[in-house]
Amino acid sequence: MTDPIxxxxxxxxxxxxxxxxxxRGVRWPEGFVCRRCYQKATRQRGLCPDCNRxxxxxxxxxxxxxxxxxxxxxxxxxxxxxxxxxxxxxxHRRGLxxxxxxxxxxxALFTPPGANDVTTELLPLLDxxxxxxNPRSAIIWxxxxxxxxxxxxxxxxxxPITHATFTDHxxxxxxxxxxxxxxxxxxxPAYDRNLDRFTSWLNTTLTTTEITQNSDVITGFATWNHLRxxxxxxxxxxxxxxxxxxxxxxxxxxxxFVNWLYSHNTALADATQAEIDTWIATGPxxxxxxxxxxxxxxxxxxxxxxxxxxxxxxRQRDCCTDR
Numbered sequence: 001m002t003d004p005i006x007x008x009x010x011x012x013x014x015x016x017x018x019x020x021x022x023x024r025g026v027r028w029p030e031g032f033v034c035r036r037c038y039q040k041a042t043r044q045r046g047l048c049p050d051c052n053r054x055x056x057x058x059x060x061x062x063x064x065x066x067x068x069x070x071x072x073x074x075x076x077x078x079x080x081x082x083x084x085x086x087x088x089x090x091x092h093r094r095g096l097x098x099x100x101x102x103x104x105x106x107x108a109l110f111t112p113p114g115a116n117d118v119t120t121e122l123l124p125l126l127d128x129x130x131x132x133x134n135p136r137s138a139i140i141w142x143x144x145x146x147x148x149x150x151x152x153x154x155x156x157x158x159x160p161i162t163h164a165t166f167t168d169h170x171x172x173x174x175x176x177x178x179x180x181x182x183x184x185x186x187x188x189p190a191y192d193r194n195l196d197r198f199t200s201w202l203n204t205t206l207t208t209t210e211i212t213q214n215s216d217v218i219t220g221f222a223t224w225n226h227l228r229x230x231x232x233x234x235x236x237x238x239x240x241x242x243x244x245x246x247x248x249x250x251x252x253x254x255x256x257f258v259n260w261l262y263s264h265n266t267a268l269a270d271a272t273q274a275e276i277d278t279w280i281a282t283g284p285x286x287x288x289x290x291x292x293x294x295x296x297x298x299x300x301x302x303x304x305x306x307x308x309x310x311x312x313x314x315r316q317r318d319c320c321t322d323r
Contacts, residue, residue, distance in 0.1 A: 011032070012025070012032055012034070013031075013032060014032060014033060014034040014037055015028075015030045015031035015032060015033055016030075016033055016034070016037040016041075016061075017034065017036070017037055019034055019036075022034040022035055022036065025037070025038055026038050026077065028059075028060070028073070028075050028077075029060075029073065029074045029075065030060075030061065038059075038090075039090060041058075041059040041060075041067070042057065042059045042080060042089065042090035043090060043136075044057070044058040044059070044067050045057055045058060046058055046067075048068050048069040048072055049062065049066050049067075049068060050062055050068045050069070050072040051068075051069060051071065051072055053069065056069040056088070057069060057070065057080065057088035057089060059073065059075060059080065060072060060073020060074070060075050061073065070088065079091050079095070082095070082096055082097035082099075082100055083095040083096060084096055084097075084100045085097065085099070085100055087099070092136070092139070097135075098135040098136045098139060099130060099135040101135075101139065102129065102130055102135040102138050102139050103126075103130045105139065105142060106126050106129055106130060106142075107126070109142070109148075109151055109152065109155065110122045110125075110126055110151070110155055111155070112155055112156060112157070113156065119154075119155055121161055121187060122154070122155065122187070124185035124186055124187055125181060125182065125185050125187060127185075128181065128184070128185050129181075144174060146169070146170075146171035146174040146175070147174055147178065150165070150166070150169060150174070150175060150178055151178075153165075161182070161187060161188065162188075163179065163188060163191055163196075166178065166179035166182075167179075167196065167199065167200070172200050176193075176196070176197075179191075180193075192234040192238055192239050194234075194238070194239040194240070194241065194244050195230055195231065195234045195239050195244075197244070198227070198230060198239075198244050198247065198248070199227065201248065202222055202223075202226075202227060202251070205222075205251065205252075205255075206218070206219055206222065209255060210259070211255055211258065211259065212258065212259045212262040212263075213258055213259075213261070213262045213267065213268065214258045214267075214268045214302070217258070217268065217297065217302050218251070218254055218255055218258065220300070221251070221254055221293055221296050221297075222247075222251045222254075225292065225296050226247040226250070226251065230243060230244070230247065246289075249286060249289050250289050250290070250292050250293060253286060253287055253289050253290045253293070254290060254293040256283075256287070257279060257287075257290055257293065260279055261275065261279075268297070268302055268303060269302060269303065269304075271303060271304070271307065272307075273306075273307055273308065276294075276307060276308075276309060276310070277310055280309065280310055288309070290309060291309050294307065294309045
């Protein structure tokens with residue numbers, strides 16, 4: 001009777017996750033480590049629990065399954081050492097760590113065509129981005145075409161370094177984030193973020209919302225009655241959320257009112273008290289916030305001066321007095 005054939009473990013059995021389907025990886029003292037586990041291991045940094053050395057790359061595992069440094073794990077892999085700065089990290093490109101690659105990419109991006117050095121105004125941003133904790137996130141962020149458009153345009157002097165450059169950009173979310181970076185680096189002066197968001201909301205609302213009649217009246221009300229006042233208020237102190245919400249609601253309700261009149265074949269200048277009463281009575285309670293719009297319209301002769309906006313009274317419940 002012959003002995004049974006010895007069952008050998010698969011060649012590509014990962015010593016960490018036991019996966020046998022991934023054939024890319026490394027051979028470490030513990031055995032084969034797949035590419036996924038390798039990337040996870042080479043992106044951990046901190047205090048090594050075995051040698052107590054701080055800020056170490058911790059790709060190995062101790063006997064207690066704790067991440068440890070290469071020396072304590074017996075990992076002799078020169079690829080984990082950056083050929084330029086000497087720091088240990090997963091190689092990102094041509095033997096360089098992610099931070100050195102990010103520095104190269106940003107230096108090229110911030111250097112104008114035909115120049116030898118980075119644009120002076122962008123040096124604080126270069127230092128901030130290359131000094132962040134996770135340089136790989138910045139490398140991925142730089143692939144965003146809107147980020148590249150703004151940064152390249154500023155470097156090449158196509159875009160001036162002003163708040164308007166970011167406010168007027170076609171990608172407001174990306175522009176707002178980059179604008180905050182410029183402010184935090186001292187390249188741009190501080191600005192009121194709530195006012196900026198309201199301005200962006202107003203521009204979008206006026207250009208995309210269907211306003212069936214009197215769009216010029218709505219624009220004048222939003223711009224002169226609200227935006228002008230909010231800008232003046234922001235010069236003294238940061239704007240709170242409350243006035244912004246109120247302004248948005250009053251503008252939205254004003255649009256609803258002129259559209260309602262249009263659906264009833266009535267021009268704003270011909271609106272009657274009966275129509276106003278009907279509009280208030282047949283809609284949500286937020287319609288009562290049209291008071292400011294009515295006052296503005298009568299003051300600028302867009303509506304008859306004898307019209308009144310009825311106030312809605314909240315329903316009252318009888319209180320039980322029995323004890």
